[in-house]
Amino acid sequence: MAALSCFKAYDVRGRLGTELNPAIAQRIARAFAEVLGAERVAVGHDPRASSESLFAAVKAGLLEAGVEVLDLGLCGTEEMYHATAYFEADGGIEVTASHNPMDYNGLKMVGKGAAPLDPAGAMAQIKALAESGAFAAPKPGGDVRPAKAARGAYVRSVLGFIDIPVLKPMKILVNAGNGAAGPTFDALAAALSRKRAPLSFICLNHEPDGSFPNGIPNPLLPENQPLTAQAVLAAGADMGIAWDGDFDRCFLFDHLGRFIPGEYIVGLLAEVFLAKEKGAKIVHDPRILWNTQEIVTRLGGTPVMARTGHAYLKQALRDTGAVYGGEMSAHHYFRDFACCDSGMIPWLLIVELMSRRGVTLADLVSERMAAFPSSGEINFRVADVAATVARVRAAMEPAAMAVDETDGLSLDMGGWRFNLRASNTEPLLRLNVESRGDAALLAQAVAQVRELIAPGG
Incomplete structure (x- = not known):
């Protein structure tokens, strides 16, 4: 088989038909089982129209390797993570393309304990074996077992992160985007109701629908945010929550309908965990970091920087024992959730923080x-990523106070800093800029770097 272009830095994602199809998915699953020596694997899928056939192919590949398949059915990626750890499986696979366009799909894969797969180790070996097809002889004994206890166990774990009796009455607008979040949210909401949590919910685009009649659920895109924002205002809600397709990311809106960028949520969650665990380590990514670092150091914690991407953040939590890690892209990782990311735990913790402090989300972040305005992520399509980064570096580095290459190029210019890096999952060059309390300087800095990346454009 030709080289598989669907393998990215830390997962599988590709265009349907050409880069990814059931035959390819079956080969990848079989290679996954052989490389990991897996005997039991948890498998789930999102609601995309193509996910069912890929899900069946993944199970077929695992069965060829003699694996006991724990069938999670329709679920979020984090439910697969949780099930992998909870059932002590040897690995887990979620069929999902998250927020990618309709003609894409993919596989998110983890090892024992929901540990990330090393991009240069197990992931590379899985890719090589799937390409070569040099599989061992099929093993007997494989079977499929519905994992009926998985969701209830997941709900108990998630609700264990909050102190339900301290919650104050709130009305919350939730937008599942017709992705996988709806049924799982319903299970959480029912459990909260049984525990007499004084929360009421208004649900928008709640039913999973693989045709995504309201558009691909990617609330990070500015054009997708007004729908949730307007619904928050119309409902008079105290806050809004929106998820991406596999709900491993959640995005928050305050009662004014204002979208809250992910880096400020990282700061709030750092505050939450440092109140629970004095002196804890908090992991963050290199893109936007000043707000998080200031909060963590002021509250007596230790900030730890890790390369962008779920495999790297998870490994950093495991290596350092950090209680929490967050990325500005709205991925939030929790030591006590198998060091994995969750799109349900963050909003619950923010509701708890609002309740404890008796303030709105707007009060918490304004x-x-x-104090630390940021540009948000600005994406560029360029002909030569390396040459573009070199051009920016040559122009800016002589005046920089500090240089960091943890992930791409980060330059500290004193009153402002920027990070410029190639995307791990898309053919894009990504720019993030922040300043210390100076919005005008931020705008000037963005314009300066933008001109270097795309002269005249």
């Missing part, structure tokens, strides 16, 4: 957004 001062921080003014």
Whole structure:
């Protein structure tokens, strides 16, 4: 078989038909089982129209390798993570393309304990074996077992992160985007109701629908945010929550309908965990970091920087024992959730923080957004990524106070800093800029770097 272009830095994602199809998915699953020596694997899928056939192919590949398949059915990626750890499986696979276009799909894969697969180790070996097809002889004994206890166990784990009796009455707008979040949210909401949590919910685009009649659920895109924002205002809700397709990311809106960028949520969650665990380590990514670092150091914690991407953040939590890690892209990782990311735990913790402090989400973030304004991620399509980064570096580095290459190029220019890096999952060059309390300087800095990346454009 030709080289598989669907393998990315830390997962599988590709265009349907050409880069990824059931035959390819079956080969990848069989290679996954052989490389990991897996005997039991948890498998789930999102609601995309193509996910069912890929899901069947993944199970077929695992069965060829004699694996006991724990069938999770329709679920979020984090439910697969949780099931992998909870059932002590040897690995887990979620069929999902998250927020990618309709003609894409993919596989998110983890090892024992929901540990990330080393991009240069197990992932590379799986790719090589799937390409070569040099599989061992089929093993007998494989079977499929519905994992009926998985969701209830997941709900108990998630609700264990909050102190339900301290919650104050709130009305919350939730937008599942017709992705996988709806049924799982319903299970959480029912459990909260049984525990007499004083929360009421208004649900928008709640039913899973693989045709995505309201568009691909990617709330990070500015054009997708007004729908949730307007619904928050119309409902008079205290806050809004929106998820991507496999709900491993959640995005928050305050009662004014304002979208809250992910880096400020990282700061709030750092505050939550440092109140629970004095002196804890908090992991963050290199893109936007000043707000998080200031909060963590002021509260007596230790900030730890890790390369962008779920495999790297998870490994950093495991290596350092950090209680929490967050990325500005709205991935939030929890030591006590198998060091994995969750799109349900963050909003629950923010609701708890709002309840404890008796303030709105707007109150929690407004001062921080003014103290450390940021550009948000700006994406560029360029002909030569390496040459573009070199051009920016040659122009900017002589005046920089510090240089960091943890992930791409980060330059500290004193009153402002920027990170410029190639995407791990898409053919894009990504720019993030932040300043210390100076929105005008931020705008000037963005314009300066933008001109270097795309002269005249």
